[in-house]
Amino acid sequence: MMIVRVSGGLGNQMFQYAFYKYLQKKGYDVLLDINDYSHIEYHNGFELERVFNIKSLYADLNQVKTLAYFKQSLFCKIYRKIFKSELRKKTEITSYSSQQDKIYNKSLYFDGIWQDPIFIAGVEKELKKAFQFSTTNVSKLCLDMKHQIINCNSVSVHVRRGDYLNNKKFGEVCNKEYYVNSMNYMKEKYNNPSFFIFSDDIEWCKENLSFVSNDIRYINFNKGKNSYLDMYLMTLCNHNIIANSTFSWWGAWLNSNTDKQVICPQRWDTTGRDLSLDSWIKM
Structure with missing residues (x-):
């Protein structure tokens, strides 16, 4: 056993x-x-x-x-x-x-x-x-966001701060520069991308990333037991910009779009660990 x-x-x-x-x-x-x-x-x-x-x-x-x-x-x-x-x-x-x-x-x-x-x-x-999501009790807000995501050239952006802010091992990896460069890369490669930002610190995202694009939508309504629906919505996006977080790693991995582009950080933490796949772009 x-x-x-x-x-x-x-x-x-x-x-x-x-x-x-x-x-x-x-x-x-x-x-x-x-x-x-x-x-x-x-x-x-x-x-x-x-x-x-x-x-x-x-x-x-x-x-x-x-x-x-x-x-x-x-x-x-x-x-x-x-x-x-x-x-x-x-x-x-x-x-x-x-x-x-x-x-x-x-x-x-x-x-x-x-x-x-x-x-x-x-x-x-x-x-x-x-890993097939249970979506029997999805809120109207979430269903509306799903509709928006599948009807545009959607790019998920996961920004994890919260418990990472005081964690030197993880918190110093995905900074403002990482997200700005990643979003600009998507703008250069794809026509009219719409960015869907998932974060536990939406205010920081608005203050630091809003200038990158005129088409940014912020998702912060899936709380508590419904937090997993953020991952579900990430899987529906055309492309993904992930954090050094297993949550968005799985959101990108479960994305079934055959033409998806995933951007991930150069390293996972300060030890240099690498969880990237060969098809992913390190930024």
């Missing part, structure tokens, strides 16, 4: 689910561990089932404890606070190499984010089938 820990917001959950499907396709008996969500608040909680109607196989807490320490236990929290690291059992693994599959023939607990296009490529068809 193998268990994949799920944590974080929707974008991270989708990468962890992709890794779960990747392991399943290799013939392993795999379960998802979503027990963290009963103890701590990650954005809007565990969203995969609600957003995509996905039914997965889940590990209960006893199964988790046979392979790993429960990260939200008081003991683990005290250990983390004192030693500034996670307490792990020998069966807990934080990295995976497909070239070493033969060593993965025992019960293991996978604790990581698994943000690697290699895993995605291995289960692309399965993910495209699984």
Whole structure:
């Protein structure tokens, strides 16, 4: 038995689910561990089932404890606070190499984010089938925006600030220059592009990006449990300018336009990680 820990917001959950499907396709008996969500608040909680109607196989807490320490236990929290690291059992693994599959023939607990296009490529068809948005309770505002998006040469622009502002690892990557250059590139390449800006800081976008184009529309009405609809709308755009965020990464990846152009940052964070696909343009 193998268990994949799920944590974080929707974008991270989708990468962890992709890794779960990747392991399943290799013939392993795999379960998802979503027990963290009963103890701590990650954005809007565990969203995969609600957003995509996905039914997965889940590990209960006893199964988790046979392979790993429960990260939200008081003991683990005290250990983390004192030693500034996670307490792990020998069966807990934080990295995976497909070239070493033969060593993965025992019960293991996978604790990581698994943000690697290699895993995605291995289960692309399965993910495209699984990640079908639930749109039964979409608001009129969202439906109106959908109509606008599919009836023009639409370009989504994702600007994430909020929790990135005080995070030096992520917050210094996608600056004003990145967005201005990316939008100007789209203007030069395509006729009359309409920019649809998705952001948790619309005021900053208006102050810093409004001069780039006379056709900018701002989306900030999908709140709380409906936040995933921003990703849904991104998938409907002709082209995408993404942030160094898994949320807009998936919005671009799920975009089914065969002629789409995706612009992404040169690097994902200050460590130099790269999550770009070959067809994407780094700006």
